[in-house]
Amino acid sequence: MTAESALSPTPTPAERAEAGRNARTRVSRADQARFDPGPGRFDPVDVIERQSATRVQDLVPIRYGRMLESPFRFYRGAAAIMAADLGPAPHSGLTVQLCGDAHLLNFRLLASPERRLVFDINDFDETLAGPFEWDVKRLAASFVIASRANEFPADVQKATAREAARSYRERMREFAGMRTLDIWYALDEADQLRKLMASEMDKEERRRTARATAKARSRTQMEAFEKLTRTTPEGRRITPDPPLITPLADVAADSPEAGTEKELAAVVESYAETLSSERRHLLSHFRMVDLARKVVGVGSVGTRCWIMLLLGRDDEDPLLLQAKEAQTSVLAPYTGGEPYDNQGRRVVSGQRLIQTTSDIFLGWTHVTGLDGQGRDFYVRQLRDWKGIARPETMGPDMLRLFAQVCGASLARAHARSGDPVAIAAYLGGGERFEHALAEFAQAYADQNERDFEALGEAVRSGRVTARTML
Template identity: 70%
Template sequence: MTVPSAFTASLPPAERAAYGRKARGRASRSCHGWYEAGPHRPDPVDLLESQSADRVPALVPTRYGRMLESPFRFHRGAAAVMAADLAPLPSSGLQVQLCGDAHPLNFRLLASPERRLVFDINDFDETLAGPFEWDVKRLAAGLVIAARANGFSLKEQNRTVRACVRAYRLRMREFSGMPTLDIWYAQDDADHVRQLLATEAEGEAEHRLRDAAARARTRTHMRAFAKLTRVTAEGRRITPDPPLVTPLRDLLTDPSEAGREAELRSLVDGYGRTLAPERRHLLRHYRLVDMARKVVGVGSVGTRCWVLLLLGRDDDDPLLLQAKEASESVLAPHTGGERYDNQGRRVVTGQRLIQTTSDIFLGWTHVTGLDGKGRDFYVRQLWDWKGIARPETMDPRLLSLFGRLCGACLARAHARSGDPVALAAYLGGSDRFDRALTEFARSYADQNDRDHTALQAACRSGRIMAAPA
């Protein structure tokens, strides 16, 4: 994989800093401070419909139903819309491996392979190399949209975004002075986050973190196993919960699904070959016993996603995997970046590059579907110590603190793949970039409201069909 900052990494720090400051000539920090739709802006509903064209038709109305719930949910599912909006804007040209969908809900507590809780980015479906500010802008806009949903004042909205972007800028400056390996090994474990909250907030924030960590530790593969499976005459099998979870045996009543089991067994075999030898050996200790189609997320609804139940020693020794279809990143049409022969590999490679700790069963594969089309997938464990943040339950102080955690986390991800010296020099020591992103986030949240209204109108007119979420 081509590292975005490879051409600057070998330069002396002073030259790397000069390169970062020179980037202000391409895009000043203040120029990031507003969003206004151009006359040739694509219709947001057109973009969403084009994404739906290759998805499971029966699930597309569920996707629209989830996006219609609120502007915040719409924003979560509209990464393609925002990518098209960011592309024409002035660009710093400072490349990193982007998360591609730095929505606030994609930052959460996760388990490391050493069984420690860390705060990190979770979703990499859209990861691709691109200008660092695209991720920062998506995160900032998402925070304003969340703050509006909570009824926060304009001052409280602005404070949340400025706290987030300031944390990003200051942490990038910190990374600019660190040895390369120290950047690579840096983590935000639960103890680090707790210490930050203890010094910056009253006891409520620390109490919320303690509760979130406790809940995350209960979201184990065994809890998923108990929730998603049941004992049948044939042994342990996945429990139906249509349309969210539909076991393969139920889908096979449709003649068009004949042969799906062979396809999915081929998927597991191909995926196993992408794992490191010792993890491939571990996978061989399990046998595949059941499969089900699963509806996931908001923007991903309608993509092909399968839950795979494997058992080891006996029926109480499970491994639950999720195989998710990987399509071309929504950023790809707007970048001249690297193209991949397998989109699942793109997701896995990007995740390993910018996430501090990745699932030991993370891998990818390619299968030919029953319709004759080749599709790429990435595979990971289902659940496993995931603590999901809920911005809609946060007061202004807590959302501001959460924004700070997200901003610092994003800086760490970008510092691993980009040039932290150049990035820190571009951002500078003043709050100019922070103030600019605050203005951008507010104006883009206005656009998001208009797009959400446009989707509502499309539903009322019958242009799209929405199902209850």
């Protein structure tokens, strides 16, 4: 931002609210319910295959195998499909930094640098600026799909989606009345959320929630270190578990794109340049001793992901980093947004903008493999106080409460990067928006099931190959 732009007149709150209400002429709140793909809709398997073409080919069947475990698993891997559905459709034009893949499992407990347990968005692979409702729709649909997996009736399915949208709307209206710095400093502490939710939970739900919070605090670097490494004659090294965890030497023997140990060690050096000076200093106290390729997630399977073991004072002083390939966001064809010279930088910039507190080792880099192809990566700690929800264990009331928490958290993320006054004015004080989103979520859950079946048929016909990992 230049000095001139920083000092130029900004719209008044009244003008910003008017802009939000005017956005209803582009797409009304009731029209947010619409999802009508029509007979000319694209082939969803084509979309997935185009993504897979840029990935490690021997891992792609694992991706398909994971997506075919359930419609919800499929949805987690189908962000590109939903982007292709939402992108060409009318939208509000009210722009925020999107998560890009805001399904319910991408909201979780995380550690702040001050060692406080907070609830926030965790995945930013697809982050990009775009219309706020794209994230809300993906979140709402994920709750309908999770409700169906639990065999909840249609009214409960709609209620969870409606709760996510209602919570988003109400919290955004709170942010519209707050000072700018107060919005930036807002966070959702896990213990405070648990206390707020406790009055609506039964004894067993309170017990499970307390246990999940305690478990998140136990998921430290040391816990990951003990689980993922072993003692060898050369010292601590990463434990192989192919094909999910494959040592560098074994990957390099089969794949020219892997790079040499020297080249991958250079990744750490170049990545360090993207850290602030005090964090570079901290990183300098560690030396890298081992690398391995790791298969992660569902939608991310096939992207290149490395875990790096660094040691400090001795073999019991570890730092585990994950370098994950960053490809072009699935939203990019539909936003016309600012291009990035490094997709890892895009991920890190988006994360820093919308996440309350980010990993102190978050950074990015670029590496060229032996195949001559340059690839972008972002780097972060492998595990640090992370706790993930288990919707399959939740009853209807608990899933509704979780929808409330996720919707509010998403509103906080959007308020940091967008205009909460304009978005709140668009949403209004009534329930029209959340009812529309519930209708959309039901319709999109139906489409997700059809797409899930299409991938299954593609596997049965031999068009694509799936591999199930036991």
